[in-house]
Amino acid sequence: MASDHTRSAILAAAERLYADRGFGDVTLRDIVAEANVNLAAVNYHFGSKDELIAELFVTRSIALNRERLAELKAAEEQGGGRAPIDVILRALVGPTLHGCLGPANQRSTAARFMIRASIESVPPIRRIKNREIDHLRKFAAAMRRALPDRSDEEIYWGLHFALAMAHHTIRESERLTKLSDGQCDLDDVQGIIDRVVSVSVMALTAGKAKSKAPPARPAVLHGRLTREDF
Amino acid sequence: MASDHTRSAILAAAERLYADRGFGDVTLRDIVAEANVNLAAVNYHFGSKDELIAELFVTRSIALNRERLAELKAAEEQGGGRAPIDVILRALVGPTLHGCLGPANQRSTAARFMIRASIESVPPIRRIKNREIDHLRKFAAAMRRALPDRSDEEIYWGLHFALAMAHHTIRESERLTKLSDGQCDLDDVQGIIDRVVSVSVMALTAGKAKSKAPPARPAVLHGRLTREDF
């Protein structure tokens, strides 16, 4: 085991390079040069390039999921096993948005790496993402407890849309800034989280009164959505 | 010019292979084998591999944008220069969702290619996507006409979220199916479009009228969005 110096130098260098230039054009030789280690060290310590990438992503994913679940658990305990829906959603999208948005120059390497992983989606990472479903199920369960009269289908769509808005904002933050001529303030992370949560809550609670009526179809009848839906 | 047979055979083969296996592991040799043409034909007809990819994507993008704008224009003409917001949003996300969702086995090659392009995002495609802003601006303008009392910022966020939900649904349709154990019907394209449009309209019109109904619960605590906004 020695000091693990080489191993961690490789991890750090790889994460930095991937964060800066993407997975597409970073070679093992780039990494070992940045880390000042020998080319063979990567295969010696990690087995293969893909396993190196996987280890990087797994580490960051675990940290993110732990953060999410800690927020969720704290909220549910405080509420006696049931947290308000907006707090649940905040626990879901807050950590990601908080880490990946905000002033670009003060974004951590880890955050920039995760942004890349979200945009480029290379095979070893995709394989890991597929195991994320169990984690999301825990949030679906919490949401079900918060909104007991909503159908499972509605819960899943709400969860799905919340993630959609969060991830798409991260992926396309640059484009949104350009499109809006800077009128959308992408540095106001708290405001963005509020926005995403608020819209998600609307999606989940629209048409609540009339029980199981699917809100989507009747809500929009080729015209405006009716006020009673709120 | 002759018959262009080689040229179009390359285009067709490339689109098919990219749609099936992604950009990552399709080589020029795979393409020319599929197209039954010589290896050098690609560089002869397109200049480079990237230019081939670019031509494929540009073609499909133009078609999509044309379809969107036709729907928008028709709606605005019918309404005397002003279309209802939900119809505008439907023109924005409808064509994409209609093309890319629905029973997987009856999805066109073009649609599957565009899904890949949306997921993998390789350099030549990203360069083209950056020019899509002008197109989106036309929708922002139409939305502004439909909702004259909403600020530009709100318009852009609404547009952004609509695209977020549409694209994320396309990208992650498989995961949503698995997560929801099939309870979310990804083959009901019309229903999905209704859902996306309905939520987007809510996001755009929340707090518009003085309807007392709170959309969520104390929706947002850290709240930029205060109760009076709704």
Place this chain on the structure above:
DNA sequence: TTGCAATTCAAACAGTTGTATGAAACTATC
């Protein structure tokens, strides 16, 4: 110190990649 395992190293390997070349095969025009 000796012995032994863990680690580092330079070098080579085996394969793939996109691209370039120059001759051959076409096609249409005169």
Place this chain on the structure above:
DNA sequence: GATAGTTTCATACAACTGTTTGAATTGCAA
């Protein structure tokens, strides 16, 4: 039917990829 221009073809190229090898070095325990 010769000619000029276009298109196809087999082949070579040069660069780069992740991985492997086997020897050198290191660090630690006996």
